[in-house]
Structures are given as structure tokens and as C-alpha cells.
Amino acid sequence: MKAFLLALLVSVIAYIIAAVGGIVLIRTFSSNTHDRDLEATMTSFFVLGPFVAVLAFAITLGVLLTIRR
Numbered sequence: 001m002k003a004f005l006l007a008l009l010v011s012v013i014a015y016i017i018a019a020v021g022g023i024v025l026i027r028t029f030s031s032n033t034h035d036r037d038l039e040a041t042m043t044s045f046f047v048l049g050p051f052v053a054v055l056a057f058a059i060t061l062g063v064l065l066t067i068r069r
Contacts, residue, residue, distance in 0.1 A: 003064040007057050014056035015049045022048035 022044030030036050 003019040003061060005069065006064060010060040011057035015053035018052035019044045019049035035038040 023040045026040035026043055027036060030039060032039050
């Protein structure tokens with residue numbers, strides 16, 4: 001149970017970092033001039049954030065369960 005909760009905490013932190021980092025990267029490198037802020041927000045919160053959160057959860061849980069054995 002501790003491993004699951006720790007992995008969940010790491011995934012929430014990873015989501016926040018990925019979402020904020022995605023906003024910065026997309027605003028910096030996007031050539032879209034019409035709705036760059038909307039593109040950055042939607043892509044970060046609905047694509048980058050969840051992807052990184054699921055990846056971080058899986059990796060953290062795998063590492064913690066491997067160490068536990």
C-alpha cells in the first residue's frame with residue numbers, strides 16, 4: 001500500500017511538472033500565432049501531463065516493488 005501511495009504522489013508531482021514545462025516549451029517553440037496560449041494549455045494538461053504521470057507511476061511502482069523483494 002505504501003508503494004502504491006508513493007507512486008501516486010510521484011505521478012501527481014510529475015503531472016504538475018510536465019504540464020508547466022509543456023506550457024513553457026509550447027509557448028516558446030510554437031509557430032501558431034492565433035491561439036498559442038490555448039494550444040499550450042490544452043496540450044500540456046490533456047496530453048503531456050497525463051502521459052508523464054502514467055509513465056512516472058509505472059516506473060516508480062515498478063522500482064519500489066522490485067526493491068521491496
